[in-house]
């Protein structure tokens with residue numbers, strides 16, 4: 001069976017990673033335009049790195065949860081593709097082999113001048129110097145910011161996986177941020193069943209084949225893709 005898992009911040013919530021919206025959320029107390037836009041980086045790169053270094057420090061002790069592990073476990077029996085809006089890398093740590101990171105990775109640094117990318121697993125202190133590239137340019141976090149275009153090849157690969165899927169799971173996303181939010185729509189337009197896993201209603205809940213109103217770490221280990229036989 002071909003399964004595509006579309007995941008958002010709620011997928012990592014039980015690992016202790018804050019979501020973006022709601023109480024105690026990441027954007028609370030931070031205006032995205034101050035820390036997650038190219039303009040913010042031009043204006044004050046140290047402030048932006050401080051925000052991402054704090055996120056990296058929080059992620060250092062974080063482990064995949066039962067939801068990530070369940071998705072990786074399905075690979076024994078199924079063809080599983082993950083397309084995630086998360087930048088934390090937890091699907092890969094859990095063992096998922098095909099992960100399209102739609103919003104990039106917090107563990108990548110990219111040169112703002114020449115575009116060279118490198119893995120950067122360092123959670124430096126907030127006041128550390130700005131990381132620089134051998135070309136002399138300043139490096140930035142390898143995530144997609146507001147106002148930026150998503151990596152084209154990654155989006156295309158995710159779309160192709162959705163089109164080819166027998167079943168799509170939409171896990172832990174408020175589905176408010178486009179173009180990632182268009183992937184479940186693509187599935188619905190192709191009459192591919194979409195199962196939503198989210199303890200809350202989303203603007204999408206009325207359109208999916210089935211809504212599992214539960215946390216990812218509870219719902220996914222219980223879910224057996226091979227037993228999926230339509231809405232119930």
Ligand code: OAD
Pocket residue numbers: 007008009010011013014019020021022025036085086103144145146171172173174175176177197198199200202214215216217
């Ligand atoms: P949000 O914070 O908008 O939504 C998180 C969703 O997860 C909500 O619908 C919650 O109800 C749900 N949720 C919470 N705990 C859960 C759990 N244990 N199991 C399952 N679901 C749970 O996060 P995203 O939709 O991922 O973009 O946000 C999308 C994008 O908005 C992010 O990638 C980021 C942000 O601005 C950029 O930075 C470009």
